[in-house]
Structures are given as structure tokens and as C-alpha cells.
Amino acid sequence: MKYLKLVITFVVTIVIFYVFNTKLGSIPPIGKFLDPAGGVWQNDQEETIDGNVNIQGLSAPVTIHYDEQLIPHIFAQNDLDLYKAQGYITAKHRLWQMEFQTHAAAGRVSELIGSAGLNYDRSERRRGMGFGAEKALEKMRENPEAIKFLEAYRDGVNSYIISLDAKTFPVEYKLLDYEPEAWTTKKTTLLLMYMTKMLAGGDNDLEYTNMLRKFGKERFDLLFPDFFDVNDPIIPKETDWSFIDVEITKTPEGELPLDTIPQTIEKPNPDNGSNNWAVSRAKSTTGNPILANDPHLGLNLPSIWFVMQLSTPEYNTMGATLPGALGVISGFNNHIAWGETNATRDVLDWYKIEFKDTTRTQYKYDNQWRNTSVRIEEIKVKGAATVIDSVIYTHHGPVTYDHNFMSDNEKSGYAMKWVGHIGGNNQGAFLALNKSKNYDDYVNALKGYTAPAQNFVFASTEGDIAIWIQGLFPNKWKGQGKFLLDGSNPEHDWQSYIPQAFNAHTKNPERGFVSSANQHPVDKNYPFYVFNDGYETYRNRVINDFFNSKDKFSIDDFKALHNNNYNLKAAELLPFMFDSMDDSLMTSEEKEIYTQIKAWDFNNDIEKLGPSIWSKWYSKLYHLTWDEFDTEEEALMSPYAYQTIYLMKTKPENEFMDIVETPEKETAQDLFLLSFKDTVKELMEWKAKNGDYNWQAYKGTHVGHLLQGLPAFSRFDLPIGGDRNIVNAASATHGPSWRMIVEMSSPPKAFGIYPGGQSGNPGSAYYDNFIDDWAIGKYHELNFLHDAKATDQIIGTQTLTPSK
Amino acid sequence: MKTNIINFVITIILAVLLSLYLPWWSVMVAGFVSALFFSLKKAAVFFVPFLAVFCFWAIYAFIVSSANDFTLAKKIAVLLPLGGNPHVLILVTGLVGGLASGVAAVFGKQLVGLVRK
Numbered sequence: 001m002k003y004l005k006l007v008i009t010f011v012v013t014i015v016i017f018y019v020f021n022t023k024l025g026s027i028p029p030i031g032k033f034l035d036p037a038g039g040v041w042q043n044d045q046e047e048t049i050d051g052n053v054n055i056q057g058l059s060a061p062v063t064i065h066y067d068e069q070l071i072p073h074i075f076a077q078n079d080l081d082l083y084k085a086q087g088y089i090t091a092k093h094r095l096w097q098m099e100f101q102t103h104a105a106a107g108r109v110s111e112l113i114g115s116a117g118l119n120y121d122r123s124e125r126r127r128g129m130g131f132g133a134e135k136a137l138e139k140m141r142e143n144p145e146a147i148k149f150l151e152a153y154r155d156g157v158n159s160y161i162i163s164l165d166a167k168t169f170p171v172e173y174k175l176l177d178y179e180p181e182a183w184t185t186k187k188t189t190l191l192l193m194y195m196t197k198m199l200a201g202g203d204n205d206l207e208y209t210n211m212l213r214k215f216g217k218e219r220f221d222l223l224f225p226d227f228f229d230v231n232d233p234i235i236p237k238e239t240d241w242s243f244i245d246v247e248i249t250k251t252p253e254g255e256l257p258l259d260t261i262p263q264t265i266e267k268p269n270p271d272n273g274s275n276n277w278a279v280s281r282a283k284s285t286t287g288n289p290i291l292a293n294d295p296h297l298g299l300n301l302p303s304i305w306f307v308m309q310l311s312t313p314e315y316n317t318m319g320a321t322l323p324g325a326l327g328v329i330s331g332f333n334n335h336i337a338w339g340e341t342n343a344t345r346d347v348l349d350w351y352k353i354e355f356k357d358t359t360r361t362q363y364k365y366d367n368q369w370r371n372t373s374v375r376i377e378e379i380k381v382k383g384a385a386t387v388i389d390s391v392i393y394t395h396h397g398p399v400t401y402d403h404n405f406m407s408d409n410e411k412s413g414y415a416m417k418w419v420g421h422i423g424g425n426n427q428g429a430f431l432a433l434n435k436s437k438n439y440d441d442y443v444n445a446l447k448g449y450t451a452p453a454q455n456f457v458f459a460s461t462e463g464d465i466a467i468w469i470q471g472l473f474p475n476k477w478k479g480q481g482k483f484l485l486d487g488s489n490p491e492h493d494w495q496s497y498i499p500q501a502f503n504a505h506t507k508n509p510e511r512g513f514v515s516s517a518n519q520h521p522v523d524k525n526y527p528f529y530v531f532n533d534g535y536e537t538y539r540n541r542v543i544n545d546f547f548n549s550k551d552k553f554s555i556d557d558f559k560a561l562h563n564n565n566y567n568l569k570a571a572e573l574l575p576f577m578f579d580s581m582d583d584s585l586m587t588s589e590e591k592e593i594y595t596q597i598k599a600w601d602f603n604n605d606i607e608k609l610g611p612s613i614w615s616k617w618y619s620k621l622y623h624l625t626w627d628e629f630d631t632e633e634e635a636l637m638s639p640y641a642y643q644t645i646y647l648m649k650t651k652p653e654n655e656f657m658d659i660v661e662t663p664e665k666e667t668a669q670d671l672f673l674l675s676f677k678d679t680v681k682e683l684m685e686w687k688a689k690n691g692d693y694n695w696q697a698y699k700g701t702h703v704g705h706l707l708q709g710l711p712a713f714s715r716f717d718l719p720i721g722g723d724r725n726i727v728n729a730a731s732a733t734h735g736p737s738w739r740m741i742v743e744m745s746s747p748p749k750a751f752g753i754y755p756g757g758q759s760g761n762p763g764s765a766y767y768d769n770f771i772d773d774w775a776i777g778k779y780h781e782l783n784f785l786h787d788a789k790a791t792d793q794i795i796g797t798q799t800l801t802p803s804k
Numbered sequence: 805m806k807t808n809i810i811n812f813v814i815t816i817i818l819a820v821l822l823s824l825y826l827p828w829w830s831v832m833v834a835g836f837v838s839a840l841f842f843s844l845k846k847a848a849v850f851f852v853p854f855l856a857v858f859c860f861w862a863i864y865a866f867i868v869s870s871a872n873d874f875t876l877a878k879k880i881a882v883l884l885p886l887g888g889n890p891h892v893l894i895l896v897t898g899l900v901g902g903l904a905s906g907v908a909a910v911f912g913k914q915l916v917g918l919v920r921k
Contacts, residue, residue, distance in 0.1 A: 002918055009911040016907045034897040035828035036864035044869045044876035712883035763876030
């Protein structure tokens with residue numbers, strides 16, 4: 001009996017230990033997690049922002065002042081110390097995020113969350129994310145200084161990681177029950193790949209190919225023209241391109257492979273985009289150029305941005321940094337300000353690969369057999385066996401789709417050619433911008449930058465404004481890479497690149513302002529092939545109309561434009577719809593809602609009902625129009641909003657308007673009424689469930705935690721208007737991730753805010769303290785310090801001292 | 805009654821000291837060890853160390869978190885989910901620690917019984 005009791009109590013003790021020490025499903029190891037001495041309670045406090053910290057390898061002490069927004073102002077004696085301190089301080093506030101984002105880039109999410117992450121990880125591996133990061137590192141090794149900077153940053157991050165123990169790990173590590181690993185230089189290149197994928201990793205070549213085969217060239221061109229009928233490009237139309245003495249690549253003879261492709265890998269969010277603009281001295285109320293930037297990205301906590309001031313005796317710069325990368329990405333110094341929007345060019349193409357046999361060791365190229373190579377991808381999976389995925393590489397790039405992945409032919413596949421695999425020192429451009437003093441420095445800084453291609457806006461205290469569309473762009477023949485290419489035909493390879501000096505740009509244009517909002521970079525006169533591959537068509541026109549509307553602009557005008565909710569898309573379609581709607585066919589409920597939307601002024605303001613009705617109505621109408629594209633058999637994509645609306649207005653009787661399922665022949669006008677009735681029904685259901693459908697409630701903008709949007713660490717129902725295709729581009733989960741305005745006075749006067757907070761710790765008051773002000777369109781003035789002397793805005797000062 | 809108090813005090817002291825050097829299961833060690841040396845009877849075998857560690861963990865959690873306005877505790881109480889109430893989270897914390905310690909103490913008591921026979 002005694003023994004039995006002993007055994008039972010022993011077993012119970014072991015079970016309790018096991019259960020409290022192990023992560024079970026989504027429940028963290030509860031004993032370890034709730035232990036006040038080492039668990040999550042230890043994170044319920046603010047970071048120390050004063051005192052001394054010893055850091056190995058510093059050459060001189062580094063001073064870090066924190067202002068009341070918890071923005072660190074770093075004063076170092078040289079570049080190496082500066083980047084080391086940047087690494088240390090960024091890790092101190094954002095370590096988990098830095099590591100998580102680079103794990104996501106490398107396709108290592110399964111390691112943390114188990115087999116639920118496997119499909120995602122496989123597509124990242126097959127996209128060649130690790131391959132691209134290694135290529136980038138190889139290129140950077142050619143420049144010893146660049147590598148030294150990366151290493152300094154790495155050492156800074158690692159000094160912080162070494163100072164941690166199980167007790168002081170960030171909350172997310174405790175929640176998922178794992179530990180941070182050492183930072184490496186490759187992780188910085190992985191972070192840059194993460195951005196490259198986000199901003200230059202999209203394409204629709206395979207969908208276009210399916211549609212070209214299905215609909216024929218004429219109908220395809222109607223749906224996806226190279227240029228829309230309106231175009232207000234980034235580089236003004238009147239620009240003279242006669243200085244370009246290189247010709248467009250000649251179109252080769254021969255056919256494109258018109259395969260049927262069943263499915264494609266997940267694409268980056270098409271709303272990833274941004275606004276930037278600058279006005280000249282003459283167009284500024286104060287006589288100083290003013291510049292603004294607001295990148296539109298997924299709204300997440302911790303935010304993708306971390307604001308810092310970085311300073312050495314040689315230069316002094318401030319702005320938004322990317323945790324994991326060096327320097328300031330969107331910001332200013334005493335002489336210049338700069339910002340980016342995505343250039344959205346087609347720099348990702350697909351090649352059909354024909355293997356010699358099922359061993360796939362050789363593929364056809366130029367009527368010969370060439371050898372393939374294999375990259376073994378080992379994907380660790382939490383709580384399950386490691387998965388091995390072998391990816392075949394050709395001279396084009398990785399064979400992403402083969403019989404192991406989304407395809408079934410053992411003797412063929414599709415290889416990806418992507419600028420992201422070419423490598424380049426894309427970190428260097430930003431470090432050079434940080435130090436630039438004038439237009440020439442800015443142009444030199446950008447020269448080697450390859451990807452993701454950006455529209456770099458510029459303004460200087462000297463009074464120059466400019467915009468360069470910078471990236472590495474293949475000089476394509478007309479139509480090249482819009483569809484699947486033949487991987488065995490050398491003429492289908494990228495033949496050359498557009499010489500950097502011929503990248504589209506403009507300096508001090510006559511109109512007195514430069515702007516970009518992810519629209520078409522150029523008009524048809526630019527000598528190289530550029531086609532509409534998802535260019536935005538609304539924000540740019542609102543922005544340019546605004547700057548053409550009067551003579552002078554102030555910082556307040558800039559703020560107003562950031563927060564401009566005018567819905568040009570609705571304004572271009574709704575009046576046309578109203579004309580054809582017959583309200584005698586409506587129920588009284590429908591009439592009421594019809595009256596509401598007719599009274600709408602096309603502004604997506606939070607208290608209005610119009611935007612909610614429009615949003616539902618347009619989405620219903622869009623899906624009803626493109627019902628032909630709703631198939632599981634092959635990958636298709638429905639046309640862009642602009643062309644959709646253009647066709648409704650100019651070809652309302654086109655057969656695409658017909659609903660395939662019904663015997664009747666519908667026109668656009670029929671679709672308006674049908675989709676409206678559906679809209680009313682669904683809005684009423686929504687109202688019964690959620691209450692008033694004002695735009696704030698209906699849109700429900702929220703900022704979700706990076707880890708699967710954990711509601712506990714997220715913020716919901718934010719009072720912000722706007723939507724996609726609106727200058728204030730805040731949709732439900734996406735929008736202005738950093739708003740910056742800089743006036744080029746001496747010293748510059750700058751404002752900035754982002755939907756998050758400087759601390760990555762959900763236990764900090766600085767975790768999400770910018771969100772409320774961001775939502776209502778307020779800005780915080782950035783305290784740009786002249787020197788290492790603390791001012792009255794400083795709430796804490798920390799010194800990093802060299803350790804012996 | 806006296807042994808109860810002694811056991812209670814010893815368990816807390818041990819738990820606090822061990823928590824400086826060992827992970828969370830230090831409270832199991834504390835319950836186990838005090839059961840070896842300060843043998844209790846019946847339900848007290850479990851409940852005295854349970855209460856001791858319950859108090860230690862709950863008070864410790866309260867002190868840490870209240871100094872930070874329960875900023876994180878409120879969020880963890882949504883995550884777990886405990887209705888967003890940090891005080892419930894403190895209660896659960898105490899229960900978890902107490903349970904672990906109490907169970908280990910019962911095991912310790914059985915071991916002592918065996919050795920003594």
C-alpha cells in the first residue's frame with residue numbers, strides 16, 4: 001500500500017511538472033510562464049534607459065539620449081561604434097521582431113509554430129529567399145567596409161542577446177517557449193530579402209499566360225492593357241528622353257509557351273505601396289522645400305519601423321529605421337531629406353524548364369543539355385520530423401514549381417528569374433543617403449541600389465527637389481516577361497539591363513513639385529519597355545491635382561493631404577451608376593440606403609455611411625462582373641479596378657458583363673442593380689449583428705501583432721478614415737505605416753508618427769502609444785538634437801562604454 | 805498547528821531562495837524538501853505548502869505588475885483567456901505555483917513515510 005501511494009504521488013508530481021513545463025497546443029508552459037520570478041511577470045515593466053552598459057569592441061563611449069517618445073538619439077565617435085550601438089539599441093527594444101521577421105524570410109516559421117507553417121516555409125525556400133540573401137552577402141563581401149558595418153551591427157545585437165537570460169527574454173519567446181539565437185550578417189540580408197519580396201516579389205505572369213490562352217490576345221489586351229487611358233506618371237509627361245542612347249531590346253521571333261498553370265504561390269499584398277512628394281522653394285509658403293513620405297504596409301505590432309537619430313562627428317541623421325537593417329531608411333539630415341515609395345516594376349519572370357529525364361540533372365537550353373544544381377532545404381518543424389525539400393536550380397534561378405510543388409509533370413517545371421537573386425549592396429545606398437549633403441551625393445548614393453526598386457524622393461536645404469526611380473531593371477523587349485517565357489531559348493533570357501543613368505528621373509521640374517504613389521513611372525515616350533503591372537491609378541491623381549490646385553503649400557497642407565479621404569474611384573463610378581439605377585424597382589429598405597449613398601460626398605470619413613455602402617457595393621459588383629475568373633482549375637486574376645470601371649462605363653454590354661450562370665444576358669447596368677440589392681441585404685445583416693454601419697465600425701481598422709495577430713497584443717477599431725486607393729490608404733489591416741514631413745529649413749523641422757510605439761514589449765506603455773494620435777491624423781515633432789548635450793526633452797540617458 | 809506554521813514559513817523561505825537560482829520548479833523542490841523535514845498530517849500535507857507558494861507567487865506577481873499598472877497582466881489575461889482581469893491572472897498564478905508545490909510535498913511525505921518504516 002505504501003509503495004502504491006508512493007508510486008502514485010510520484011507519478012502525479014511528474015505529470016504536474018510535465019504539464020506545467022510544456023507548451024500544450026497554444027497554451028504556453030504554464031508553470032514556467034506564470035512564475036513571477038522568471039516568467040511573463042518579469043516583462044511587466046519598462047526597459048532601463050539610463051546608466052552604463054559595457055559593450056565589447058567599442059572604440060569610444062556612445063551616448064544614447066531617450067526623448068519622451070522613447071526615441072533613441074545615438075551619438076557615437078565613428079561609424080563602427082554607431083552601427084554597433086544601433087544594433088544593440090534596436091535589439092533592446094525589438095529583438096523578438098527582428099528575429100521573427102528574418103525567420104519568416106528564411107522560411108523558418110515551422111520551427112516556431114509547427115507544421116501549420118510548413119506550406120509557407122516551403123514557398124519561401126522555393127522562392128529562393130535564402131539563396132538571394134547569400135548572393136547579397138557575397139556581393140557585399142566585395143566591399144570590405146560594407147561587411148565591417150554589418151559585422152558591427154551584428155556584434156551590437158549579440159551584445160544585447162548575451163546580456164539576456166531566460167528571465168529577461170521578450171514575452172513572445174516565453175509564449176512560444178524558445179530562445180533567441182545569435183544574430184548574423186546573413187540575417188540582415190534576409191531582412192532586406194523580406195523587404196524585396198514584400199515590394200518586388202509580385203508578378204502575374206502565369207495568370208496572364210492562362211488568360212492569354214483562354215481569351216486570346218485581343219480580349220486579353222482589353223482587360224490588361226500596357227497603359228490605361230489615363231496616366232499621370234511619376235516623371236512628368238513632358239520630360240525629354242533624347243539623352244538616352246541605348247535601344248530597347250529587339251523582340252525575338254518565336255512562340256511563348258501557353259501552358260495551363262493550376263495554382264501559384266502566395267503573392268505579396270497588392271496594396272503594399274506608398275506616397276511621397278516634395279515641393280520646391282517657389283511652391284512652399286516658407287520658401288524652404290518640404291518633403292513627405294508615407295509607406296503603406298501591413299499594420300503590425302511591433303511596427304515595422306523604429307525611429308532613431310544616428311550621429312557621429314561627420315553627420316547627423318534621423319528617421320525611420322528597419323529593425324535588422326543599418327542606418328535610416330526614410331528620413332533626413334541637416335542637408336537633405338528623402339523617402340521611398342515602391343516602384344512596382346516587373347523584375348520577376350518565369351521560364352518553362354524542360355528536363356532531359358526524371359532525374360532532372362539536365363535541362364534543355366540553346367538546343368543542348370545543361371546541368372542543374374540542387375539546393376537541399378532542411379525545414380525544421382516544431383513537434384515533428386524535419387522536412388527535406390530539394391529545390392533544383394537552373395541558370396535562370398530556382399525551379400519553384402515542379403512535380404513536388406503545385407505541379408505534376410516530372411519532366412518539366414517553372415524557374416523563377418528574379419532581381420532579388422542577383423544580389424547587391426542594397427544596404428549601402430541608405431548609409432550613403434544618411435551622409436549625403438546635396439543632389440549629387442544623393443544620386444551617387446543611389447547608383448548601386450538594385451532592389452526592391454523604389455521611387456526615391458529628395459529635397460535639400462540648397463533648394464533642389466528630385467525623384468529617381470532606382471533599381472536594377474532588365475532592358476526587356478516589348479512584352480517580355482508579361483507571360484511565361486521559354487527557358488530553353490537564349491533570346492528569352494534577360495539580355496541586358498537599363499544603364500543606371502537612364503533610369504527615369506526628374507530634377508526640379510517646372511511644375512514645382514515631385515510626387516509618386518506607385519503609379520506608372522513614365523508615359524509611352526520612355527524608350528524602354530514598361531507595362532502596367534498593377535500600377536495604382538487613383539492616389540497619384542488626387543495628389544497631383546492637389547499640388548496643381550494652388551501656388552503655395554505649407555506643412556499643414558501636407559498633413560491634410562496625408563489624411564485626405566477623397567475616394568476618386570467612387571467619384572468616377574458612382575454618378576454613372578446612379579444614372580442607370582431605376583429606384584422604382586427597389587424596396588423601401590433599398591430606397592433608404594440608396595438615398596444615403598446618393599447623399600455621400602465621396603469622402604471616406606469615419607462617421608459616414610456612404611463609404612460602407614460603396615465598399616460593399618463595389619466589392620459585390622466587382623465579383624459579379626468577373627465571375628468568369630472564379631475558377632479552381634487554373635490560376636487567373638480579375639482585372640484591376642481602373643480597367644474594370646473603364647469597361648463598365650465604355651463597354652457596358654461587353655460579354656464579360658454577363659453572368660455566366662444565368663440564362664439571361666446581363667449588362668453592366670443589370671449588375672449595378674443586382675449587386676445593390678445584394679449589398680442592402682448584407683448590410684442589413686451586418687447592422688443586425690454589429691450595429692450602425694458607419695465607416696469606422698464597418699471598416700474596423702486594426703493593428704495586429706506579428707505573431708498570427710494575437711488579439712491580446714493587438715489594437716482594434718481605430719478611428720481612422722480612408723481606404724485602399726485613397727491617399728489616406730488605411731484599410732482594415734493595411735495603411736500608412738510611417739508618416740513623415742520634413743521642412744528643409746536650417747536645421748530641418750520634422751514631424752513623424754507611425755501606428756505603433758517604440759517598444760516591442762506589450763508590457764510597456766510605449767508599445768502602442770502612437771496609435772491613437774496616428775489614427776486621428778496627429779503628428780509628433782521629431783526632436784532632432786544638434787549635439788550630444790541633453791535637452792529638456794530628454795527623459796533618460798544611457799552610456800555604452802567599451803569593456804576591457 | 806506549530807508544525808504547520810513552521811512548514812509554511814520554511815516553504816516560503818526555501819521557495820524565495822531557490823527561485824533566485826532555479827527555474828520555476830524551484831517551488832516544487834521547496835514543497836518537497838519541507839515535507840521531508842517538517843512532516844504534516846492529512847490535508848495539511850498538501851494545503852500548507854500550497855498556501856505558502858500561493859502567497860509567494862501571488863504577492864510577488866502583484867508587486868511586480870502593480871508597479872507597471874498591470875500593463876502586461878491585462879493583456880496576458882486576455883490571451884489565456886481570463887476576461888482581461890489581471891487579478892484573476894494573479895489568482896491563477898498563485899494556484900499554479902501552489903498546486904505544483906503541494907503535489908511535490910505530498911510525494912515528499914510518502915517518501916518520508918517509507919524511509920521511517
